[in-house]
Amino acid sequence: MTALDEPLAAPAAPTGASAHGAGAAHHAVQRPNDRVAVYIWQAPVRITHWVTAICIVTLSLTGGYIADPFLIPPGGNVMTTIRLVHIITALTFLVSGVVRTVYLLAGNRFVRWTAFIPTNRTQFTELFRQAGFYGFVRSEIPKVLGHNQLAAAAYLALFALLLVETVTGFALDGLMGAEPGATAFAWLRELLGPQMLRLVHHLTMWLILAIALFHVYSCVLVDHIENVGVVTSMFTGYKFPTREEVVESRDGGPEVLEQAAKRADA
Amino acid sequence: MQDDGLYAALVRRGMTRRSFLQFSAAMAAALALPLSYAPRIAAAVEGSKRLPVIWIRGQACGGDTEAFLRSSDPDTVALFLDVLDIQYHDAFLGVAGGDAELARTSAMDRYRNGYFAVVEGSIPSGASGAYCLIGGRPAADVVREVCAGALATIAVGSCACDGGAPAAGSNPTGAGGVRALAGARYMALPGCPVNPVNLAAVIVHYLTFNELPPADLASRPLAAYGDLIHNQCERRPHFEFGEFATEWGDEGAQRGWCLYKLGCKGPETMGNCPTVRYGEKTSWNVRAGHGCVGCMTPSFWNAMGPAYKRLPSPVPFLPNVTVDMVGGALLGGVAGVMGVHAVGMGVRFKRRRMIAAHERAAAVPLGPLPPAVGDAGRRSEPAATVGLAPAEHGAADEADGRPDAPVGREGR
Ligand code: SF4
Numbered sequence: 001m002t003a004l005d006e007p008l009a010a011p012a013a014p015t016g017a018s019a020h021g022a023g024a025a026h027h028a029v030q031r032p033n034d035r036v037a038v039y040i041w042q043a044p045v046r047i048t049h050w051v052t053a054i055c056i057v058t059l060s061l062t063g064g065y066i067a068d069p070f071l072i073p074p075g076g077n078v079m080t081t082i083r084l085v086h087i088i089t090a091l092t093f094l095v096s097g098v099v100r101t102v103y104l105l106a107g108n109r110f111v112r113w114t115a116f117i118p119t120n121r122t123q124f125t126e127l128f129r130q131a132g133f134y135g136f137v138r139s140e141i142p143k144v145l146g147h148n149q150l151a152a153a154a155y156l157a158l159f160a161l162l163l164v165e166t167v168t169g170f171a172l173d174g175l176m177g178a179e180p181g182a183t184a185f186a187w188l189r190e191l192l193g194p195q196m197l198r199l200v201h202h203l204t205m206w207l208i209l210a211i212a213l214f215h216v217y218s219c220v221l222v223d224h225i226e227n228v229g230v231v232t233s234m235f236t237g238y239k240f241p242t243r244e245e246v247v248e249s250r251d252g253g254p255e256v257l258e259q260a261a262k263r264a265d266a
Numbered sequence: 267m268q269d270d271g272l273y274a275a276l277v278r279r280g281m282t283r284r285s286f287l288q289f290s291a292a293m294a295a296a297l298a299l300p301l302s303y304a305p306r307i308a309a310a311v312e313g314s315k316r317l318p319v320i321w322i323r324g325q326a327c328g329g330d331t332e333a334f335l336r337s338s339d340p341d342t343v344a345l346f347l348d349v350l351d352i353q354y355h356d357a358f359l360g361v362a363g364g365d366a367e368l369a370r371t372s373a374m375d376r377y378r379n380g381y382f383a384v385v386e387g388s389i390p391s392g393a394s395g396a397y398c399l400i401g402g403r404p405a406a407d408v409v410r411e412v413c414a415g416a417l418a419t420i421a422v423g424s425c426a427c428d429g430g431a432p433a434a435g436s437n438p439t440g441a442g443g444v445r446a447l448a449g450a451r452y453m454a455l456p457g458c459p460v461n462p463v464n465l466a467a468v469i470v471h472y473l474t475f476n477e478l479p480p481a482d483l484a485s486r487p488l489a490a491y492g493d494l495i496h497n498q499c500e501r502r503p504h505f506e507f508g509e510f511a512t513e514w515g516d517e518g519a520q521r522g523w524c525l526y527k528l529g530c531k532g533p534e535t536m537g538n539c540p541t542v543r544y545g546e547k548t549s550w551n552v553r554a555g556h557g558c559v560g561c562m563t564p565s566f567w568n569a570m571g572p573a574y575k576r577l578p579s580p581v582p583f584l585p586n587v588t589v590d591m592v593g594g595a596l597l598g599g600v601a602g603v604m605g606v607h608a609v610g611m612g613v614r615f616k617r618r619r620m621i622a623a624h625e626r627a628a629a630v631p632l633g634p635l636p637p638a639v640g641d642a643g644r645r646s647e648p649a650a651t652v653g654l655a656p657a658e659h660g661a662a663d664e665a666d667g668r669p670d671a672p673v674g675r676e677g678r
Contacts, residue, residue, distance in 0.1 A: 067576065068590070069508055069527065078508035136610060175534060176494060190483055193569035194534035194560075199577050199589060206593025210600045217604045221611060 029257075032244035036260045038252075040146055041237045045111045048100040049234055052162075055093035056212060059165075060205055062086040067202055090169055097162065109251060110146030116156045122250055123149050134218075141225055143249045145239060145256070151218065158211045161204050168201040272473075273312040275349035281342065286311075289342035296467035296542060297479060298489035310474040316351035317469060318381035320373055320412050323356055324405045325398050325432040325441055326387025330423040331357055333544070334462035341546045343466045350469070353381065356400075367401040370408075374415050382469065383416035385409055385444045388425040388432045392440030410447045418478055419448035420468060422460040424561055427484070430458070434567030445485065453478050454485040458561035463542040464490045484564055486536070495558055496532040498540040501525065519555060529574040530557030537562040 041049075062082045069079060104113045118124050130150035132138035142148055147155065171188045174181025189197060223230035228241045246252045246260065276286060290308040294301055323331070334344050352358060353373035359366050373381065390397040395404025413419045421444045424430040432441035445452055455464050468487060471479045479487040496502065504510070504524040511518035512527050519525075526533070535558055539550040552558055560570030571578055572585070579587045 069510060073508075075508070077506045080506040134607070136614070139614075177497065186483060190564075193563065193565065195531075195570055195578060198534070199580060202577060202589045203580055203593060206589070206596055209593070210596050213597065213600050213604070217608070221608075 029244050029247050033242050035240045035242055036246060036257065037238045037240055037264065038145060038246055038256060038260045039237055039263060040108075040110045040233055040239050042103065042107055042111060043237065044099055045103050045107060046234055046237055048096045048103075051096040052093065052100070053212075055089050055096065056208060058089045059086060059093065060209060062089065063202075063205060067198075087173065090166075090173075093162075094166060097166065115146050115251065116152045116159075118149055118152075126150075126250060127153060141222065143245060143252075145241065145246065145249045145252050148222075151215075154211055154214060158208065158215075161208050161211070165201065165204050165208065168197050168204070171197055172201060271312070272314045272316050272346075272349060275316055276345060279345050279349060281345055285342050289346065292342070292463070293467055293470045296463050296489065296538070297471055297487075298492070303474075307470055307474050311346075311470065314473045316349060317473070318351045318353050318373065318377040319355075319384055320353055320370060320381055320416070321355035321384045321386065322400070322405070322409055322412055324385065324387035324389045324409065324426070324444075325439065326423065326425050327431075328357070328386075329459035330386045330426075331355070333459040334465075343463050344546075346466050346470075347462060353377070364401075370412070374412060378415045379417060381416055382472075383409075383412045383419045383448070384422055384465075385413075385419060385426045385448075386422050388429045388439075388441035389444060389447065390432065390439035390441045392438070397439040397441075406447060409444060413444070413448045416449070416451075418451035418453065418472065419444060420465065421445070421448070421452070421454045421456075422465055424456045424458050424566060427454040427456040428564045431567055433565070451478060452485055453481060453487060455490070456484075456486065456562045456564070456566075457537065457539075458559075458566075461490075461539065461542055461544060464538070482536075486562075490538045490542075491536045491562060493536065493538070494533065495535045495537050495539055495552075498538070499524075499532050499552055500540060501552060522555075525552060525555075525557040527576070528557050529572065529576055531560035531563075531570050531573075532558040534570070535560040535563050 062085050065082050066079070066086060103111050104116075106112070109115060118127060126142045126144065127149035129138060129140075129142045130148045133141050134150070167185065167188065170181035171185035172181070172194075174183070174185050175189065175194060192200065219230055226241075228239045228245070229236075230239065233239045241249070241252075243257060246257045247254055249256075273286070281289075287304065287308060290311065291301060291304040293307050294303045297303075299307075321331075334347050354366075354370040356366065359369060361369060387398075389406050389409055391406060395406050398405040400408045421427045425432060425441075426444050428443045429437065429441040432439055443454075445454070453468055455461075455468065457464070464487070467490065468479060471477075471487075479489055481487050482491060484491075496505070499505075501522060501524045504522070505526055509518060509521075509523040510527040511523045511525055513519070514528065519528075524530070530552065532552060539558070539562075540552065543550045543553070557574070559573045560566045563570050575588075577589050579585050580589050580592050581587045
């Protein structure tokens with residue numbers, strides 16, 4: 001589709017068709033139990049993931065001090081330093097967010113926006129099947145290479161919350177007279193008033209932390225169940241499903257297998 | 267009183283040339299103009315007639331009037347406001363009843379489009395305006411009338427700007443600000459009370475430049491309301507150094523440390539209190555040891571609370587709940603659910619392992635079995651694979667796990 005979509009350049013079958021194509025291809029898979037390395041997470045996605053993780057921790061700690069400076073006894077210009085760290089981290093996070101957004105628009109099929117927003121029936125039912133798995137209603141986990149739809153929904157909420165945090169953060173920075181927040185978000189300060197702005201900024205932090213906690217837990221759990229290297233994939237970019245799993249996955253298909261083979265040859 | 271101009275009136279009230287020039291310099295400062303503008307301001311004031319003012323009060327405590335009346339030793343600003351040609355102000359009038367009404371209407375006729383309308387207090391719209399009557403008529407009607415003939419309308423004090431205290435909470439009288447009733451030339455000077463310096467500065471700006479000073483989205487003059495109080499506060503170094511008073515009267519409070527933790531709203535409020543100060547320039551609230559309450563922010567009674575805490579409660583009707591309680595509970599709840607979930611998952615994994623082990627144990631002595639044994643058979647593959655010799659278990663697992671990967675792998 002785009003230059004960034006390199007792992008999937010070859011096949012004619014569009015993403016949506018792979019779910020149906022999978023059934024037909026089922027019996028055709030050679031050596032179904034062999035494991036293949038499938039490149040899922042592109043490098044900038046992995047980097048922004050860890051940058052975001054570090055930023056969230058740093059921003060939460062420094063923000064916690066700014067909101068209620070009780071942890072550190074006076075001595076030295078602590079508030080200056082911590083606010084500076086908070087702002088620099090926020091700017092780092094902003095850059096990382098922009099990069100991730102580019103990949104949301106133009107990344108490969110596992111990281112693009114289509115992986116997050118359910119657009120067809122298969123994706124919707126997958127959301128409920130995954131929820132059923134967590135709820136002990138189903139024993140099987142839906143077959144998927146990238147994000148399952150429940151996780152995707154959680155990350156979509158996370159993206160929205162991070163956006164709220166960014167906007168309110170820069171609006172608050174604008175309160176101090178710092179541009180561009182001072183002019184760009186004057187309307188938001190008018191709308192909410194500074195106290196509500198701070199309340200939203202602070203409460204959203206807790207929501208983000210809650211989602212982050214859920215994320216860590218579900219990743220470890222799914223890593224344990226799927227056994228394809230979910231956690232390590234965020235470092236290396238690769239997951240190691242069987243050939244059959246690749247073909248049968250909702251976001252997989254024969255073309256992904258082909259691509260993986262090509263990558264292995266190269 | 268003879269009208270021979272502002273300057274003559276000031277001199278008659280005892281202002282010296284020296285203090286007049288100081289006043290001009292102070293006005294330049296209050297308007298955020300370079301000091302080089304002081305002579306121009308002096309010349310403009312000298313050449314001006316006494317500006318007619320009609321001062322209307324709605325639902326107000328009178329604090330804005332008090333702010334410049336109650337000077338034991340009137341400073342130049344108080345003198346300046348004093349010598350303005352105040353044609354009507356219900357607290358200053360020597361007459362009452364119909365004569366008072368006549369004073370206002372005749373002034374409006376005489377100085378049509380040539381007077382300043384100053385409005386203090388909120389204007390109620392509830393009960394057809396019956397909550398506040400001026401001469402038996404709803405205040406809204408009178409204000410609209412007065413503003414229509416005015417050169418400009420200045421709302422003084424927070425109540426006149428956005429309804430203030432009468433509009434707080436459930437707003438029983440339907441109080442609101444003056445903006446809707448005023449014409450295009452409108453200026454808001456919020457504050458509880460307004461700082462008389464800012465009122466004088468706006469009038470001086472008008473006399474000097476023949477227009478109102480530049481304003482922000484809420485019509486507040488940028489010169490006075492363009493910077494954060496926190497940025498001008500004398501306690502700011504303590505803020506930067508993490509030195510905070512944590513209780514009223516504690517050591518930090520006695521040493522003049524920052525009042526941030528006691529709910530000071532200086533970091534969120536635009537105003538010039540720290541630089542122009544109150545009470546003949548002696549002090550302002552943070553200097554006096556009380557945090558800023560944010561009175562210059564629109565709708566501050568509702569929007570800036572609580573006065574002595576940093577953040578309001580996120581839960582309606584539970585004012586003592588803090589955002590960290592809610593957030594902590596949320597995070598703790600998520601962690602708790604996960605803990606329980608992890609135990610549940612552990613139980614499930616264990617059961618599957620036991621089933622798989624049982625299958626193997628049962629299968630080995632009996633040799634190949636027909637398919638579908640008990641409940642586990644529902645998930646297992648043809649039993650032939652289960653019955654393989656232990657050495658081949660690896661391969662068996664691969665085959666075994668094919669349609670149901672989790673079970674097969676967990677069985678290992
Ligand atoms: S006392 Fe208030 S305005 Fe002054 S530095 Fe502290 S928080 Fe800011």
